[in-house]
Amino acid sequence: DQQVKQNSPSLSVQEGRISILNCDYTNSMFDYFLWYKKYPAEGPTFLISISSIKDKNEDGRFTVFLNKSAKHLSLHIVPSQPGDSAVYFCAASASTNAGKSTFGDGTTLTVKP
């Protein structure tokens, strides 16, 4: 049973437009959520996170929204740039087991010039 799901394996957007990547989770104990970006042949790099006490966190062009009742979070990238083309992983952890992050399978974002 996959506790963190990214249902869109891929997403293609035009440069300058908004990219929206979605993530759903099933474990109600999750209270901290992270997004990582991964380029080919590199390890994942932390991008942005959000605690369950918030519903929005913004960092420059990146904003993460959390809807706890729907067990859904999304990452918005505005405006999208070709350098944003990468695989994006959603991860979740519970404070009762804070060292364990459960990852989704990733969404490959392609930003076309």
Place this chain on the structure above:
Amino acid sequence: EAGVVQSPRYKIIEKKQPVAFWCNPISGHNTLYWYRQNLGQGPELLIRYENEEAVDDSQLPKDRFSAERLKGVDSTLKIQPAELGDSAVYLCASSLGTGGVNTEAFFGQGTRLTVV
């Protein structure tokens, strides 16, 4: 500041042979993780260390996998004997601790293992 360093980057071995991976975490990071990433999937935690202690090894296949973190710094992950299904990317990561912002992990480039 140096990031998480892993070696080797790539390894091809025959099934039933042993293999070992090495990881040097970011200086000062007490928590070290080993993840396995299969093609098209996200990383899955194999083992987590807090300093020298393995605090979560519930996902480590203990019949053939072993790990150690001597002196609470570098770590090695070993597979003996390797099976075809072990082909994957093995990622090492470290963090300051756990909980909240400390959950944010820094990953190495990974070791791509191919078992033939």
